[in-house]
Amino acid sequence: MFKKRITLLIVIALIALAVAVYFLRPTQSPTVAHTGTTPATAEPATTAAALTVTVSPPETADWPVEVTASGWLAAWQDVVISAQVGGQMIQTVEAAVGDTVAEGAVIATLSRTSLDNDILQLEASLESAQAALDQATAEADRARKLSGGSAISEQQAAQYVATERKAKADVASAEAQLASANLDLSHTQVTAVTGGIVASRSAAIGDVVAEGQELFRLVRDGRVEWQAEVPLGQLRQVEVGTPVIVPTPLGNITGTVRRIAPAASESNGRVIVYVALTPPDGDTQPKTGIMISGVFQTGLRPALSVPASAVVMQDGFSYVFALNDDGATVTRIKVDTDRRQRDRVEITSALSADAQIVHSGGAFLSDGSVVRVVTQDAASADAADTQTALKTANDQTGADR
Incomplete structure (x- = not known):
């Protein structure tokens, strides 16, 4: 058994040696003959293309020279609509945020019962003042006729004339009070002073308003502008009328510079440039309150x-x-x-x-x-x-x- 194992190990070793000799033998070039002659020069291999x-x-073409800036989309003009009469309750609210309203449209109404009563009282006061004026006028006319004779003294005549003048003043005052009350009554209908889009609303049914209290805020005519902050060093390239391209969530919108602020900001040294935007036909104006970047096209180069x-x-x-x-x-x-x-x-x-x-x-x-x-x-x-x-x-x- 021991001899068989030795013989098997010797056979395995010989096989391994043969395999090693085969793989480690020298490799001859296929172009070299065994006759001992000098082989011909082989052609160089061609390098494969990488790509x-x-x-x-x-x-070469003319490209626009551009100045890039960032800024806010804001209303062209804010329109504040406030209560012009105080102490009245809001009865109806006709406009909501986002609505487009026309100039003169009624967007809220206030209660008018107390104002109607005031007008009735002022009309009665005016009637009384008118009656007093009629009586004073008649007495003053008689006094002016008799003042030349001995029937009444000049002092009495002057007193009748003064009473007439006072009665005229009372009538004028009563008329003014009645007109003011009628104006307050007309202000119970809150109207849009200009057309635009409702940007905010603080009016609520049941509120009792104070005179001057803000009820609505409109974006005038629905126009939105870009208020760009331009570095002072680049401002010399920008002027009124310079074309602008502003990317927005609705796509690119063109515009032109309409105004340049006269002073730079004390906080960042930038100058606000106001750009009037012109959305494509049929598109709505972009939303306000968005910070975006845009490009001023200042020329060609x-x-x-x-x-x-x-x-x-x-x-x-x-x-x-x-x-x-x-x-x-x-x-x-x-x-x-x-x-x-x-x-x-x-x-x-x-x-x-x-x-x-x-x-x-x-x-x-x-x-x-x-x-x-x-x-x-x-x-x-x-x-x-x-x-x-x-x-x-x-x-x-x-x-x-």
Whole structure:
């Protein structure tokens, strides 16, 4: 038994040695003959392309010069509607927050019972004063006729005339009081002094109002403006009439500068610029109280631009890749960027206008990488083929399931 084990171990060792010799034998080049002659020079292997790319030169075009600022959306004008008569109870409220009201529309009513009673009393007082005036006028007329004779003295005649003047004053006072009461009565109907949108409402049925108490606040004519805070250093580029683009939750809204504040804020040194907004036809005004950013378009300036996808960030800097003259390799170029417009980026550093810039995929390239250049149409076709293949594979997978 012991001899059999020794023999088995020797066989296993020989097999392992044979396997080791096989894998560790020297490898001969297939181009070298065993006749001892010098082998022919082998052709260099072609390096595989790292990426298939499309290229194009930078574009030069006039781009708008822009000043970006932030600010609040606010009412063009706030309209405060207050109670013009005090001590009356609110009976009805006809407008709610968000309603659009027309100029002169009744938006609340106040009780009028006590004012009606006051008017009846003042009408009676006026009637009494008128009667007193009629009597005083008659006596004064008689006194003026008799004052030339000896029937009455001049002092008595002057007294009748004075009584007449006092009666006229009493009538005028009673008329004024009655007119004031009628005006108070008309104020029991609270109306919108101008058209607009109800921004807030503090009126509630059953409240007894005080004279001058705020009941409603309107956004005049429903117009909302952008109150932008512009840094003082950039204000010289902005003037009345400058066009503005303001992005809002409803989409981009255009506008123009209508007024510039005469003084800067003491807290942040910025100047408020008031921008009148012009929503597209059929769109409502944006909501107030929203902080947004917008752009003042202060002019035009030529810009050398490349596709935004061509710019890659590496080591904290911006780079583009340009195709070399050999048409197969690329060079990495450090660039400075500035303005952006749609899908393009302005390059402000030195960049040849004839450079062939790689459109995309720079993150997978390095300086000297080998690329395969195709036309934009070919790239689009390849992408379409890839999408078709993926869709076919997905459909097949679904069918197998």
